Amino acid sequence: MNSKTKTDFSIMTDMLIVLIVIASMSVYYYGMRAAVVFAITISVSVATDFLCCKLRKADMGKDLSALITGITLGLMMSASVPYYAAVIAAVFSIVIAKHAFGGHGCEIFNAAATGFLFASLSFTQNMLTYPKPFSEIPMTSVVSPDVLSSSFTSAFLLTESAELSLIDVLIGKFNGPMGTGFVLLMLVAVVFLIFRRSVSAITFFTEAVILGIYAFVRYDNDIMSVIYFFASGMLLFGMIFLSCDYSIIPKTKSSRFIYGVVFSICVIIFHSYSATENAAIYAVIISSPIGIELDRKALSFADMIKNKKSVFHKVNKPLNHINETLEILEKNELEK
Amino acid sequence: MIVANDNSCKGIVKNALLYKNPIFVSGMVIAPVVVMANNFFDAVTLVIAFSLITFFTLLMSSFVPKNIVYTVRIILYTIIGALVYVPSVIFLKYLMPEGVEALGIFFPLFITSSFIISRSETIFFLETKGKMFLDIIFCIIGYDAAVLLFAAIREILAFGTICGNIIGMPVEIAALQNPFGGFILLGLIAAVFRSILLFIKRVRQK
Known part of the structure; x- marks a missing residue:
């Protein structure tokens, strides 16, 4: 199918299929609590979107973006996130990042990334501590900190190494957000999405090449560290589902290339000069308005x-x- | 735009307090509000400082001859503002020294606020002295009330307290303590405020 004829609905359907597969994996890893968190983010996003459309008297049409935002938001969160934090993040995503800018197609920031960032600034402790995969997580709204620990990313940022086997990294068996660490699954997803022309190959490969070179240089040509780098801090997830988001990505090829370069530079700056865990989220939020300007x-x-x-x-x-x-x-x- | 069309004293008061509220409708002098009005006590300091400087500057600016060219008039307003600032800061340092420290750069910046320029340039040449002062007083009251309301809501949501007293909020949204959070909250409150005004207007028209 030609990208020019590919409709928004078709792109969103492809995204939705991939996100549902990843969300299913998250539920398998983290159990019922993960399912509840997804149910909350999805239902609150869709309900808020419906309400906002009613208030704005806007036509919802075949808009699946609220559903995608809900799942993406759930995937970025810890399985132990308090339910109220999930609700606030979802409401913020839809009301502020989507409808305040004029609704679907007019956003200048990725809605899910914005909601996550707002929640992580509001509930830092709860949002950035994670349970171990396949561990028992209580179903209460706030999980006791005893069963939680810091993420694999935070340890990797501190020590620049990790004691994880290649298999564990590839299948995402480490502490972190629910759905951002499945490296193997993400690679399959990106191949599928590029083949279906639902994400920009130019942007993705530009980012992959620049960040790959940076990681090689930074970690003294250590392949394992490069893999850790891409698996940590939602980087691979951010590259596929946030920076290549069809609603914020530039429309022209040259702009997409420059946008990829800008995103990579932002990631490198945040990774090198700040102790932030999720550099990709900040990079997406900074580079997306630049991408829109590039189009103009x-x-x-x-x-x-x-x-x-x-x-x-x-x-x-x-x-x-x-x-x-x-x-x-x-x-x-x-x-x- | 929603405005009370009559030029009577009642209309001027309504416009100053509601339909042309400096914060929620006109969006004037919002930088110190977003940064400083984190809680009710800080907001009180901000409101007193703003009211003092604005009222006396506008009062003295009204005596600036109208036939002076615009550029010189603006410079004169700023000089008057600077003159008012000196006794104001001495008075407030005596009254609430910590509050003045907390205001920082925003206190002297009130001298050049857009509010002073807009009120002095739009009202002075159109209205009588009586109506002019009525407008200034109620505009300042409108600004103060909006700041205090905003700060109270922000304190409840961000800290779970009101005037420093814990009220047992189930959730505290810490991001609202930051300027960006304050900016978003101010935008939301302004949107709700304008929606209410529109709703009242529609009901009255019916």
Whole structure:
């Protein structure tokens, strides 16, 4: 299917299929509490979206974006996140990041990333501590800190190494957000989405190459550290589902390339100079408005080139084809 | 725009307090509110400082001759503001020294606030002295009430307290303590405020 003819609904359906598969894996890893968190983020997102559309008297149409935001938000959260934090994050995503900017298609930030960031700034302790995969997590709203620990990312940032086997990293068997660590599954997902033209291959590969080179240089050509780097801090997840989000990504190819470069630079800066766990989230929020601006610049540049070409053409035409031009002029005068 | 159309004293008061509320409708001088009005006590300091500087600056600015060119008039308003600032800061340092410290750069910045320029330039040339002062007083009251309301809501949501007393809120949204959180909350309250005004207007029209 050609990307030009691919509809929003088709892209959202592809995204939804992939996200549901990853969410199912999360429920398998973290049990019923993960399912409850997903139920909350999805239902609150959809209900809030419905209410906002009613208040704005806007047509919902075939808009699955609230559903996608709900699942994405759930995947970024800890399985032990307090239920109220999930509710607030979902409401914030839809009301502030989506409808305050004019609804679907007008967003300048990824809604899920914005909601997550707001919740993580509001409930830092609860949002950034995680239970172990396959452990018993109480169903109470607030989980006791005794069963929680810091993430694999935070340990990796501190020590620049980790005691995890390659298999564990690839299957996401480490402390962290519910659905952002399944490296193998993410790779399959990105192949599927690129093949279906539901995410931008240009942006994704630009980011992968730049961040790969950075990780190689930073970790002295240690392949395992490079894999840890991509698995940690929601990086791979952010590259696929947040930075390549169809609603905020630039429309032109050149802009998508530059956008990928900007996102990668932001990740590198945050990773190098701050102790933040989720550099990808901050990078997405900073680079997405730049991406939109890139589109505008690309269009005005294209207009400028077009105008210059026409001026150039007008100037050169008489010089190169004087006779032909005189004929045209005569013809025009006769017509007049 | 929602405004009371009559030019009577009642209309001026309604516009100043509600339909043209400096914070919720006009969005004027919101930077110190977003940064400083974290809780009710800080908001009280902010409100007193703003009221003192604005009222006396506008009062003295009303005597600036109207035939002076615009650019010079603006410079004169700022000089008057600077002159009012000196006794105001001395008075407030005596009354609430910690509050003045907390206000920091925002206190002297009141001198050049858009509120002073807009009120002095739009009202002074159009209204009589009596109506002009009525407008200034109620605009300041409208601003103060909006700041206090905003700070009270922010304190409840961000800290779970009101005037420092714990009220047992189930959730405290810490992000609202930051300027970005305050900005979002102010936007939401302004949206609700304007919706209520529109609703009242529609009901009255019916």
